[in-house]
Amino acid sequence: MSVSIDITGLATERIVFETSPMGELCLALHVLSEPGHHPGTAGWATATAAALRPDLADRLQEADFLWRTTFSDLFMPWAGLRGGEGRPGATLAEELDLLDLLDDDQFVTTALEFACLASYSIGGPSPLTHRPTRARTLELAAARGPRQVEFAERLLKDPASVRAWVRRLFEDCDEAFFADIWQRVEPRLAADVRHKTELLRRKGLREALAAVSPALHLEDGGRRIRVDKLAEGRATATGPAVRPGLTLVPSHFGWPHLMVLHRPQWRPVVHYPVGSPELPAPTSVDLLKLRLEALAHPVRIQVCRSTARTPHTTGELAGVLGISPPEVSRHLSVLKKAGLITSRRRGRYVLYQLDVRAVARLSSDFLEGILR
Numbered sequence: 001m002s003v004s005i006d007i008t009g010l011a012t013e014r015i016v017f018e019t020s021p022m023g024e025l026c027l028a029l030h031v032l033s034e035p036g037h038h039p040g041t042a043g044w045a046t047a048t049a050a051a052l053r054p055d056l057a058d059r060l061q062e063a064d065f066l067w068r069t070t071f072s073d074l075f076m077p078w079a080g081l082r083g084g085e086g087r088p089g090a091t092l093a094e095e096l097d098l099l100d101l102l103d104d105d106q107f108v109t110t111a112l113e114f115a116c117l118a119s120y121s122i123g124g125p126s127p128l129t130h131r132p133t134r135a136r137t138l139e140l141a142a143a144r145g146p147r148q149v150e151f152a153e154r155l156l157k158d159p160a161s162v163r164a165w166v167r168r169l170f171e172d173c174d175e176a177f178f179a180d181i182w183q184r185v186e187p188r189l190a191a192d193v194r195h196k197t198e199l200l201r202r203k204g205l206r207e208a209l210a211a212v213s214p215a216l217h218l219e220d221g222g223r224r225i226r227v228d229k230l231a232e233g234r235a236t237a238t239g240p241a242v243r244p245g246l247t248l249v250p251s252h253f254g255w256p257h258l259m260v261l262h263r264p265q266w267r268p269v270v271h272y273p274v275g276s277p278e279l280p281a282p283t284s285v286d287l288l289k290l291r292l293e294a295l296a297h298p299v300r301i302q303v304c305r306s307t308a309r310t311p312h313t314t315g316e317l318a319g320v321l322g323i324s325p326p327e328v329s330r331h332l333s334v335l336k337k338a339g340l341i342t343s344r345r346r347g348r349y350v351l352y353q354l355d356v357r358a359v360a361r362l363s364s365d366f367l368e369g370i371l372r
Helices: 021-033 042-051 054-062 092-101 104-111 113-119 131-142 146-157 159-203 205-212 285-294 298-308 314-321 325-337 356-362 364-371
Strands: 002-006 015-017 216-219 224-228 233-236 246-251 259-261 269-273 341-346 349-354
Touching: 015 159, 021 042, 021 054, 021 092, 021 159, 021 246, 042 159, 054 146, 054 159, 092 159, 104 113, 104 146, 104 159, 131 146, 146 159, 159 205, 159 246, 205 216, 233 259, 285 325, 285 356, 298 314, 298 325, 298 341, 298 349, 298 356, 298 364, 314 325, 314 349, 325 341, 356 364
Parallel strands: 002 233, 015 246, 246 269
Antiparallel strands: 002 224, 216 224, 259 269, 341 349
């Protein structure tokens, strides 16, 4: 399984490495929400979360599916701005201005990305205008909690007010903690951009992609980039909506995630981590054996991937995996017995989520593969 990017006929100068403040803000917020995904950041996440004003912490919980459930494409608005240059802003304020230029349909559909993951690569009807999609969106939001469903309802009812609310949220994050982070990490990310750009110029695309990640491969005589991920998708770097090209964006907080923006009619973007921390020591041999046996099935690997970033109900997993709820339950039972899946009840829903810390002890390769 993989995500492919068609670069047929694309000039090398259209493939660029650039930093994105909003892209990094997305990953910083994700670390605050899911520190278990990011070994080595627990101290920063704990200290930062403890220092947040109560009102800001509450607002972050209200909209956290933008960075916890998915890595929302709203954090890279420059990639979807119709008729735009397809380039990130130099500052967070500049990128927030670009976010304001997205139309309501783009903003709402992208913000509610968790409700259309199955059709992400091909697009689908907007929840603003399509009643079945709207109903499904609210149902999926309800499974994530009352704050999330309230946010989704407000967004569908009054996009303009929520857009202003989101911008203010990001501005408050910048004031509270992100401006200091960006000042600290931007020089390292800019240095990586210069290094990769020079590598692309001197040694070509294949060498530059190899330096980004071993998960990136140049294939079909240089006409396609394949990104090794436990997901399927495709994009073109010569689409009609934005200026043709491909952008690769480094991230300080990204590991072990390797993200590919491949939304239809948006400029494709590869958001890649720079560096990785040390992982916890391995667990006992007996537990390791039990967990490896539990993962000896492709469907259970897909269950792990689907529940790695956010909890899912049995019904949601059945829809994503294309199998029946009883089959999903059997696979979940095996994974729970191995200590790889946790569950909790929220109202009438039972939510299942991967224990990322257990996976980190199992294998760094497997962890990076399912969170990529």
